[in-house]
Amino acid sequence: xxxxxxxxxxxxxxxxxxxxxxxxxxxxxxxxxxxxxxxxxxxxxxxxxxxxxxxxxxxxxxxxxxxxxxxxxxxxxxxxxxxxxxxxxxxxxxxxxxxxxxxxxxxxxxxxxxxxxxxxxxxxxxxxxxxxxxxxxxxxxxxxxxxxxxxxxxxxxxxxxxxxxxxxxxxxxxxxxxxxxxxxxxxxxxxxxxxxxxxxxxxxxxxxxxxxxxxxxxxxxxxxxxxxxxxxxxxxxxxxxxxxxxxxxxxxxxxxxxxxxxxxxxxxxxxxxxxxxxxxxxxxxxxxxxxxxxxxxxxxxxxxxxxxxxxxxxxxxxxxxxxxxx
Amino acid sequence: xxxxxxxxxxxxxxxxxxxxxxxxxxxxxxxxxxxxxxxxxxxxxxxxxxxxxxxxxxxxxxxxxxxxxxxxxxxxxxxxxxxxxxxxxxxxxxxxxxxxxxxxxxxxxxxxxxxxxxxxxxxxxxxxxxxxxxxxxxxxxxxxxxxxxxxxxxxxxxxxxxxxxxxxxxxxxxxxxxxxxxxxxxxxxxxxxxxxxxxxxxxxxxxxxxxxxxxxxxxxxxxxxxxxxxxxxxxxxxxxxxxxxxxxxxxxxxxxxxxxxxxxxxxxxxxxxxxxxxxxxxxxxxxxxxxxxx
Amino acid sequence: xxxxxxxxxxxxxxxxxxxxxxxxxxxxxxxxxxxxxxxxxxxxxxxxxxxxxxxxxxxxxxxxxxxxxxxxxxxxxxxxxxxxxxxxxxxxxxxxxxxxxxxxxxxxxxxxxxxxxxxxxxxxxxxxxxxxxxxxxxxxxxxxxxxxxxxxxxxxxxxxxxxxxxxxxxxxxxxxxxxxxxxxxxxxxxxxxxxxxxxxxxxxxxxxxxxxxxxxxxxxxxxxxxxxxxxxxxxxxxxxxxxxxxxxxxxxxxxxxxxxx
Numbered sequence: 001x002x003x004x005x006x007x008x009x010x011x012x013x014x015x016x017x018x019x020x021x022x023x024x025x026x027x028x029x030x031x032x033x034x035x036x037x038x039x040x041x042x043x044x045x046x047x048x049x050x051x052x053x054x055x056x057x058x059x060x061x062x063x064x065x066x067x068x069x070x071x072x073x074x075x076x077x078x079x080x081x082x083x084x085x086x087x088x089x090x091x092x093x094x095x096x097x098x099x100x101x102x103x104x105x106x107x108x109x110x111x112x113x114x115x116x117x118x119x120x121x122x123x124x125x126x127x128x129x130x131x132x133x134x135x136x137x138x139x140x141x142x143x144x145x146x147x148x149x150x151x152x153x154x155x156x157x158x159x160x161x162x163x164x165x166x167x168x169x170x171x172x173x174x175x176x177x178x179x180x181x182x183x184x185x186x187x188x189x190x191x192x193x194x195x196x197x198x199x200x201x202x203x204x205x206x207x208x209x210x211x212x213x214x215x216x217x218x219x220x221x222x223x224x225x226x227x228x229x230x231x232x233x234x235x236x237x238x239x240x241x242x243x244x245x246x247x248x249x250x251x252x253x254x255x256x257x258x259x260x261x262x263x264x265x266x267x268x269x270x271x272x273x274x275x276x277x278x279x280x281x282x283x284x285x286x287x288x289x290x291x292x293x294x295x296x297x298x299x300x301x302x303x304x305x306x307x308x309x310x311x312x313x314x315x316x317x318x319x320x321x322x323x324x325x326x
Numbered sequence: 327x328x329x330x331x332x333x334x335x336x337x338x339x340x341x342x343x344x345x346x347x348x349x350x351x352x353x354x355x356x357x358x359x360x361x362x363x364x365x366x367x368x369x370x371x372x373x374x375x376x377x378x379x380x381x382x383x384x385x386x387x388x389x390x391x392x393x394x395x396x397x398x399x400x401x402x403x404x405x406x407x408x409x410x411x412x413x414x415x416x417x418x419x420x421x422x423x424x425x426x427x428x429x430x431x432x433x434x435x436x437x438x439x440x441x442x443x444x445x446x447x448x449x450x451x452x453x454x455x456x457x458x459x460x461x462x463x464x465x466x467x468x469x470x471x472x473x474x475x476x477x478x479x480x481x482x483x484x485x486x487x488x489x490x491x492x493x494x495x496x497x498x499x500x501x502x503x504x505x506x507x508x509x510x511x512x513x514x515x516x517x518x519x520x521x522x523x524x525x526x527x528x529x530x531x532x533x534x535x536x537x538x539x540x541x542x543x544x545x546x547x548x549x550x551x552x553x554x555x556x557x558x559x560x561x562x563x564x565x566x567x568x569x570x571x572x573x574x575x576x577x578x579x580x581x582x583x584x585x586x587x588x589x590x591x592x593x594x595x596x597x598x599x600x601x602x603x604x605x606x607x608x609x610x611x612x613x614x615x616x617x618x619x620x
Numbered sequence: 621x622x623x624x625x626x627x628x629x630x631x632x633x634x635x636x637x638x639x640x641x642x643x644x645x646x647x648x649x650x651x652x653x654x655x656x657x658x659x660x661x662x663x664x665x666x667x668x669x670x671x672x673x674x675x676x677x678x679x680x681x682x683x684x685x686x687x688x689x690x691x692x693x694x695x696x697x698x699x700x701x702x703x704x705x706x707x708x709x710x711x712x713x714x715x716x717x718x719x720x721x722x723x724x725x726x727x728x729x730x731x732x733x734x735x736x737x738x739x740x741x742x743x744x745x746x747x748x749x750x751x752x753x754x755x756x757x758x759x760x761x762x763x764x765x766x767x768x769x770x771x772x773x774x775x776x777x778x779x780x781x782x783x784x785x786x787x788x789x790x791x792x793x794x795x796x797x798x799x800x801x802x803x804x805x806x807x808x809x810x811x812x813x814x815x816x817x818x819x820x821x822x823x824x825x826x827x828x829x830x831x832x833x834x835x836x837x838x839x840x841x842x843x844x845x846x847x848x849x850x851x852x853x854x855x856x857x858x859x860x861x862x863x864x865x866x867x868x869x870x871x872x873x874x875x876x877x878x879x880x881x
Binding site for chain 1: 359412413417419420421424426427428430431433434435548556590593594597604608
């Protein structure tokens with residue numbers, strides 16, 4: 001068991017280093033320009049957002065429509081701290097402070113509201129994120145509707161990569177622990193979970209708080225990379241965009257969230273050339289995918305060696321039959 | 327006191343509009359448990375149809391409103407048929423995402439055709455532009471029209487739901503879809519009719535908002551939509567009287583905060599009250615709490 | 621010694637009294653049946669004992685390691701920790717999870733490693749998880765599901781799902797096990813296998829078991845004592861022979877007319 005674990009770790013580590021190295025090389029030789037880099041940054045931020053929301057909605061089964069609110073807290077706290085202390089330690093401190101603040105707000109909001117079920121919780125979280133937005137809109141320190149400008153940029157590809165890979169690894173690890181399984185049992189059957197000794201309230205709040213923490217990290221990444229913040233960036237539409245990534249990828253599938261984040265960024269980039277029709281096509285694609293594949297791209301499965309083998313066997317069967325017929 | 331009465335009148339007018347939109351949310355939720363996010367865009371389309379009738383065809387308020395209601399009825403039924411019906415047995419979140427997709431499609435589709443800019447509704451003339459004073463309180467004829475139209479439509483709705491066959495079918499389907507089907511009720515056409523009713527009310531609300539606030543744009547549905555939904559939840563989602571009470575309550579709260587408190591925070595107060603209501607009484611003011619059977 | 625002692629347990633929903641003044645006493649190691657016509661309130665009694673509903677009145681005392689504790693009104697997960705576990709009449713497995721995970725989740729309350737180990741998969745994590753899997757496999761062997769540990773619970777045939785529910789309930793390390801119609805929907809062969817299983821786990825886990833069941837042959841065969849519930853009240857209790865001969869029980873099951881016929 002221990003050996004197997006170590007082997008898996010090694011494999012994961014190697015593939016991560018390889019992914020990082022390839023992009024870094026392409027940046028160094030200039031194949032990846034600033035525009036593509038910005039797209040990659042958006043993808044990374046969306047991955048962190050989607051994976052953290054998937055923990056809440058896809059794995060714990062708590063329907064949240066307020067993820068943008070937590071993101072905005074991380075973004076503003078990090079932005080304000082980095083403006084005051086424009087050094088790398090300042091930025092890292094800001095990120096931590098932003099994430100922790102988001103987690104604290106998540107905890108405080110989650111404690112009373114997570115007793116609500118389904119759509120009621122969705123509406124309560126939607127209301128919460130709107131309140132956060134309106135508060136930022138009216139605060140002095142955030143510069144209100146005009147927005148916070150000139151946040152020093154510390155996030156480059158290396159930091160993007162570290163934050164994104166770190167978030168995904170931590171959340172996947174959590175989900176593969178007894179605590180993570182306790183969260184998943186709530187999605188499966190809350191009453192049975194409670195009867196089997198799971199303190200469901202505790203684990204709902206825990207999942208919500210962890211999700212909020214990483215949404216805060218994503219906010220900090222955004223603030224530092226795009227160096228400009230205004231409250232309207234974190235409106236209802238933003239929460240919806242994150243939820244769309246999660247549902248499109250498949251609720252309860254981390255690999256699904258990752259794939260969907262990339263896919264949507266690619267679609268969005270392609271549609272960049274038709275600015276007027278961009279949203280029309282995007283929404284149409286969304287509706288069509290939901291009608292024909294309501295469980296999302298991956299369902300609740302993960303991409304794994306076993307899945308590839310299964311696909312391989314399926315292909316073999318298909319092609320095997322073809323041969324027989326010929 | 328006078329100022330209070332003035333705010334009361336303003337609150338009632340705004341509340342009327344929220345109530346009209348909230349009815350559509352609540353009826354659809356009651357029957358298929360879906361937060362129909364596209365509903366607020368049906369309301370927006372209603373406003374544009376009314377605008378077209380008045381500006382290009384020079385029709386009066388009443389015929390324009392009727393045409394807008396008819397157009398929205400068709401639109402609502404079409405949305406249900408094309409986007410939601412294929413997902414009748416899918417997970418609720420899939421249907422919800424579809425609803426959000428339809429909402430975006432209507433918003434940006436409209437924007438593509440009519441452009442994003444704000445348009446001014448033709449201003450009313452004659453008696454409809456008048457206003458009068460009652461004990462120091464200024465009441466415009468438009469406000470009277472809005473309140474009167476709302477009350478008439480609500481009475482009509484109550485009549486349909488309580489006294490007609492199809493209304494009885496609606497209530498049966500919302501209680502138990504499968505049992506209703508076994509009793510020979512055509513569930514599909516009942517759902518379709520529910521969308522039709524709700525959309526017609528939204529269309530009326532769209533035209534009323536147009537003449538009251540004078541300006542419309544393709545994204546005008548978003549905020550009132552969310553607030554109308556808040557109103558529906560506030561009163562008790564799935565309950566028609568709940569939507570009426572909730573609509574007036576939210577309209578009133580918003581106007582009062584605007585008038586006496588800080589107008590910048592009026593939306594925040596509405597949402598804070600919503601969260602409080604949900605925590606204290608999750609089923610809404612008029613709703614009954616239910617427990618899952620084990 | 622009484623392991624589970626229920627005194628004057630009452631539950632009203634609004635004006636309706638679903639369970640009234642129920643007194644029960646289960647001695648250590650006993651296997652007791654709870655029977656009664658449909659709608660008599662049997663499952664409501666289970667829900668009151670396990671904390672799904674809060675009793676209107678009455679006390680429930682559970683004794684573990686010689687220490688008695690009043691558990692009425694506690695949250696279900698705390699009652700589970702206190703030593704009472706259950707299965708559900710309408711199977712409530714974690715359907716989209718594997719058989720192994722279903723059992724593992726029920727062991728969560730005894731997991732000691734903290735969040736840091738969970739996030740970073742520290743050595744404590746690896747050690748305890750390995751132990752967990754071992755314990756789960758042991759339980760699964762008992763219910764003959766060790767060969768299907770990796771399958772999704774929803775893919776199991778009906779009878780095996782009932783067995784998995786029992787394994788899951790055992791995983792919480794209970795002193796009292798409540799089984800809600802464990803043989804419902806089973807054919808005679810499956811029921812026989814289940815009967816054996818219940819007797820076996822009682823002996824080997826030193827459990828006290830309370831069982832709701834409609835299959836009279838099963839109840840009469842394995843229960844030492846039986847309580848009969850009708851309209852929310854205990855109308856009779858005693859050995860299977862006594863119950864079979866009890867006039868009130870026959871009336872409750874067959875209706876008032878039994879004497880006239």
